[in-house]
Amino acid sequence: MKLNLDSKTAVVTGTGRGIGLATVKALISEGVHVVGAARTITRELSQSGAIPVSADLSTAEGVATLMEKALAELGGLELLVNNVGAGDALEPAGFLDTDDAQWEAIFDLNLLSAVRISRAALPSLIKHRGCIVNVSSINSRLPAAGPVAYSAAKAALTAFGKSLAEEFGPQGVRVNTVSPGVVRTSVWEDPDGFGGKIAASAGVEHAAFLEQIPQAFSITTGRITEPREVASLIAFLLSDVAGNVTGADYVIDGGALKAV
Template structure:
């Protein structure tokens, strides 16, 4: 399918690995000039990006800075993908509500919600001028109460609502805003033994590989397998394109059938 986005520009946050890297690769393959932003820039990202920015997007200054650098590098922003999220596994406690300190709440909300708010606010004048599009990467956790880490589902629920609120305001002005909510994805967040998946495995007292192989059954993935980052990236690329011109303010679940009800 011809998406018609060749020659456009995109800022993708959290683009060094996993879903973010897959999105950068998919957009670059469609001829989009991608500015990839991440705390740590990887060779894989440098290979596909027109420009890369090393930045901490959990701060207001970082979000403003990445937009300034993107504008300087590519001249304007057509598309914004607010993908950065989750957080440093070392800093995430799997404890319950009473045992999690305020810092975890603040850190999770800064990275998973306010990074998108700050980056969008800085990039929006250019996106409005070009009548572009925004995709926020949320999570099915936004629809599922409880779970770990405390604060993550709450931040993603707020991010999903932020996208809906933005869409209501911006659709009449020619800018589309949509949300993509993945389930478990085969990204380093889960596949890296030293990442969040490894931490969950240790908490349950099982091997990391056993955790991954048992996840589809444990969380009820109807397809019987974990989603690949490239599958999420293809959905994002479609939503940014004019092929999705009538899709506004929607939350697109891509979880292999994990959620059983909307």
């Protein structure tokens, strides 16, 4: 299948690793000119072929820096992937252990970054009849599956995408959401990350915890999702092949979400 993305321009956020980095690589392989934003420019991002921009997207100033550099480098914007989220500070904490500062930090990164970037990008996206993909989570549908503030932020992000699709669809801009389940990223695989913290709190070795994830999350396929698989779905939704798909939320979780 030809996606016909050659020579298009894109901004992808949260590209230092994981889904964001895989999305950068997928788009570049399709001939897209990509600006990849990350708080820390990793070696992998530097070598990906993207134009790397260092910015803290949890702040309005970071978003302004990104969009100013992106528009200067690309000349115009046709594709936007709001992928940045979770964050290294995500904790397996309950509601009563999550204070206002943690709520604000999680919403700034997981929701308001997409709000601010989309606002800045939309004039160019409207001009080029472009496309947005927001990366949410199955936590938006299964709020008990994760930290309450993160789940609430992702639910708001999914709703935000629906609203953008409705408002800007008549002007030629498509907006869709991708909601992954557990993906093989540092969020789960880093012993000091979210997955490592869950394992420690349960008194389980981290390696054993990772092996048990498919069963614990009732993943039908028996394995967790690879970043490149999410990236492929994102690339498809950005392409004209999906030209009449908008306002949709695509779950990619190996069958973990059982609801109709």
